[in-house]
Amino acid sequence: MARHDDKETIARGAGADAAAIEVAVVEGIDRIAREDWNALLADDDSPFVDWDWLFAMENSKSAVRASGWGPCHLAIHRGKSLVAACPLYLKGHSMGEFVFDQGWADAAERSGIRYYPKLLAGVPFTPHGGRRFLTAPGVARPPLIAALGRALTQLCTDNKLSSVHVNFCLADEAAALRDLGFLERLGYQYHWRNTGFAAFEDYLGALKSKRRYAVRHERAALTAQGVTIKVHAGGEIPDTIFGPMFDLYLSTIEKLYWGRRYLTREFFTEMRERFKRYVCLVCAYRGRKLVAGTFNLQKSGVLYGRYWGCFEDLKYLHFNVCYYAAIEHCIANGIARFEPGAGGEYKWLRGFDPALTHSAHYIAHDGLRRAVARFLVGERREVEAWIAEGHERSQLKPPPPSNAEQP
Numbered sequence: 539m540a541r542h543d544d545k546e547t548i549a550r551g552a553g554a555d556a557a558a559i560e561v562a563v564v565e566g567i568d569r570i571a572r573e574d575w576n577a578l579l580a581d582d583d584s585p586f587v588d589w590d591w592l593f594a595m596e597n598s599k600s601a602v603r604a605s606g607w608g609p610c611h612l613a614i615h616r617g618k619s620l621v622a623a624c625p626l627y628l629k630g631h632s633m634g635e636f637v638f639d640q641g642w643a644d645a646a647e648r649s650g651i652r653y654y655p656k657l658l659a660g661v662p663f664t665p666h667g668g669r670r671f672l673t674a675p676g677v678a679r680p681p682l683i684a685a686l687g688r689a690l691t692q693l694c695t696d697n698k699l700s701s702v703h704v705n706f707c708l709a710d711e712a713a714a715l716r717d718l719g720f721l722e723r724l725g726y727q728y729h730w731r732n733t734g735f736a737a738f739e740d741y742l743g744a745l746k747s748k749r750r751y752a753v754r755h756e757r758a759a760l761t762a763q764g765v766t767i768k769v770h771a772g773g774e775i776p777d778t779i780f781g782p783m784f785d786l787y788l789s790t791i792e793k794l795y796w797g798r799r800y801l802t803r804e805f806f807t808e809m810r811e812r813f814k815r816y817v818c819l820v821c822a823y824r825g826r827k828l829v830a831g832t833f834n835l836q837k838s839g840v841l842y843g844r845y846w847g848c849f850e851d852l853k854y855l856h857f858n859v860c861y862y863a864a865i866e867h868c869i870a871n872g873i874a875r876f877e878p879g880a881g882g883e884y885k886w887l888r889g890f891d892p893a894l895t896h897s898a899h900y901i902a903h904d905g906l907r908r909a910v911a912r913f914l915v916g917e918r919r920e921v922e923a924w925i926a927e928g929h930e931r932s933q934l935k936p937p938p939p940s941n942a943e944q945p
Contacts, residue, residue: 559621561689564611567592567625574620578672585816585837586661587672592625594808600801601662606630610657612689614682621674622682626690629658634800636665636880637705637725637897642910646700651903653700657693660705663800665727665880666842667895670707683711687718691900702900712896720898721911724921726928728890730861730876735869738862745889749933753888756854757862763852764824767863771818771836779828780810783819786831786847801845820863822848822855830859841868843878861888892928894921 564570567589575589585591592611594600601607608628614621631654632640646653659670673682690702704715712722735741742750760767770779784806791799809817816837822830830848834841846860860878868876878885886892901907 559614559616559685561612561614561685563626563693564613566609567596567611570611570613570620570623575623575672578620578623578674580669580675582838583672584666584668584840584842585813585835586664586666586842587625587669588813588816590812592661594805594813595662598802598805598808600805601627603628605800606633607662608655610693612659612686614685619674621677622672622686624659624671624686625661627658627660627662628655630655633798634663635660635703635705637703637723639703639899642701642901642906642913645909646903646906649905651700651906656700657690657702658705659690659702659707664842664844665706665895666877667706667727667893668708669711670704671711680714683714684718687715687720691718694900694902700902700906704898707896707898709896712898715898715900718900720900721907721914723897723899723914724918725895725897726892726921726925727877727880727895728882728885729893730865730868730878730885730888730890732868732872732874732876738866738869741865741869741889744934746933746935749887749889753862756857759854760822760852760858765822765829765852765855765858767820767822767859769818769820769863769867771867772815775810775814775817775819777810779819779821780806782828783831783833783845783847786828786849787833787845789847789849790845818867820859820867822859824850830855832860832864834864836873839872839874841873841876843876857884857888861885865889886928886931887933889932889934891932891934892925894925 567575570589572589579587596602596609599605601609606629609626610628611623611626613623632638632643635658643653671683671686673679690704693699694702704711704720712720716722733744735744742753745753770776784801784803787801788799816835818834818836818841820832820834821828829850829852832843833845834843836842841864843860843864846856848855864876864878867873878890899910901910
């Protein structure tokens with residue numbers, strides 16, 4: 539792909555002097571100094587935009603050109619200082635994105651429009667919301683978002699690509715990109731929120747009675763099968779468990795007709811060697827034998843559920859490992875939010891409520907852009923209606939009236 543080098547002028551901050559910046563494509567995260575990239579991160583950024591996570595994706599051959607994920611990250615420098623960046627990939631397919639545009643690709647193909655390759659600003663295989671445009675502290679953020687957005691559209695034009703997609707971005711990023719001709723797309727996930735629970739029983743008490751009974755029944759059933767659950771987090775994780783966790787990851791893929799292997803065994807080795815500080819494994823044992831587990835990450839008061847697998851199909855095992863044990867871990871450690879990933883009505887049944895997600899899409903072809911825009915209008919109405927209905931049907935009991943409302 540052709541490189542994009544551009545000179546722009548922005549203001550450092552309110553009332554500060556203007557300075558020239560350079561926008562460039564960097565084909566590999568290893569070509570950006572780890573300390574420079576991570577200096578752009580805010581305390582509440584997810585671990586998925588950390589240099590080590592992106593390096594692990596590339597170094598393990600999980601997200602590389604051969605797998606349809608060609609790294610071409612954008613970096614903005616002012617002089618020798620990195621002041622902004624975004625993870626960017628040249629995609630040869632739409633797998634592993636979780637903002638589904640395969641229908642757009644099919645429509646393009648029927649119309650004789652080449653849809654792939656395309657550009658994706660986001661993180662591989664990870665449907666979490668957060669900053670996609672990283673900016674240095676103390677530097678005015680809106681001009682840098684605009685500079686990155688313009689660079690994305692210019693890359694699309696210069697390389698005759700069909701589209702640019704910024705997935706699971708923040709609302710303010712989506713709004714800024716709208717001004718540059720991007721189309722905003724809404725979606726939803728189910729998130730669990732810790733409203734000050736001191737113990738798992740408090741969470742149960744917040745559920746409606748039918749669901750409370752169901753959770754207790756499902757937990758008791760697992761105990762009756764002789765299964766115990768243990769959480770391994772951070773530096774306390776045994777090195778020997780990362781290999782079996784990869785095998786658990788494969789076990790799910792091999793059981794599903796539509797399963798697709800994104801990660802290599804080397805990726806789990808990278809996690810063990812350089813990223814253990816953010817890893818949280820929820821493991822189920824029958825005696826000393828590992829029978830199931832989930833690979834999660836945690837940072838800044840958020841638990842991110844990622845990969846599940848089991849060696850034995852036991853009743854209610856999935857719900858206990860993926861949700862109840864994770865919720866119990868969140869409560870015990872003061873974690874405020876649990877994002878288990880995309881989809882799942884069964885999450886709503888267990889006290890997870892719908893949360894809005896945002897993405898932004900630049901479609902180069904006029905006719906295709908108009909068709910996608912029409913589709914998004916109807917889809918947006920459906921998403922907003924579903925979220926409103928989901929909150930109305932929440933399995934959490936409504937909060938008690940305030941003192942002012944009480945007789």
